[in-house]
Ligand SMILES: Nc1ncnc2c1ncn2[C@@H]1O[C@H](COP(=O)(O)OP(=O)(O)O)[C@@H](O)[C@H]1O
């Protein structure tokens with residue numbers, strides 16, 4: 001079993017720890033590159049704060065998701081310490097249709113706003129995990145606008161070599177956002193691309209295991225695309241990840257497109273959705289998935 005990391009493995013400065021635990025600092029956003037220890041730091045903070053107050057984790061990492069599935073932005077509540085991600089129930093999720101924010105900034109930012117708002121409404125402490133995308137113009141735009149949307153009380157960056165300078169520097173004079181930049185602990189290990197895609201596949205396999213294929217009459221439902229629209233041609237839609245939304249425009253469940261039957265005008269979707277009759281919109285993502 002993995003040794004449980006402690007907050008003091010990350011942060012030596014007691015004043016920063018006090019600020020993290022201070023109830024006045026409700027929303028705390030963690031930013032850093034891939035394998036910087038962001039998620040582990042969130043575990044350590046949540047383990048302490050959830051023993052004292054209602055704590056939410058908002059997972060904006062659409063690639064290495066821990067609350068909810070990859071391609072989604074999700075949030076969950078913790079009570080009485082961090083026991084493991086599998087114990088955190090997803091309260092709400094928003095399908096972005098993508099495994100990486102690059103080229104898909106709009107759904108990622110909209111999901112960021114909607115899901116964070118819900119977590120903030122129901123919990124006293126909100127810890128926000130983010131993607132490891134930190135270099136290049138698209139990362140800079142994404143992170144800076146996420147900061148605008150969330151308006152966190154505290155930002156903790158985990159950095160190896162000042163790599164967040166371009167993203168963070170313009171915010172240093174804001175009195176409403178405190179920023180602490182801390183080094184990536186030397187014990188943090190690199191997962192690498194292969195382990196990351198393996199992790200995603202395992203999460204999807206567990207979710208879609210035993211899920212039936214349902215037929216949805218596409219003439220009677222709304223069809224939307226999270227990215228650039230395509231015709232409803234099977235060659236283009238097969239294996240696309242989709243989300244099924246209800247009448248309230250809330251995501252109910254994810255699915256995978258198995259095919260389209262132009263004869264009876266149905267789209268065939270593998271999905272564990274509970275109440276298929278309540279599906280009102282099929283959101284077609286850009287990500288494809290073969291299990
Ligand atoms: N303080 C720590 N002590 C030991 N291992 C750690 C520590 N922080 C992170 N790790 C390990 O390093 C790897 C990357 O950490 P993770 O929190 O997943 O990073 P990120 O969320 O930034 O991608 C993981 O395998 C994790 O178990």
Ligand SMILES: [Mg+2]
Nearest residue numbers: 038039061064
């Ligand atoms: Mg992570």
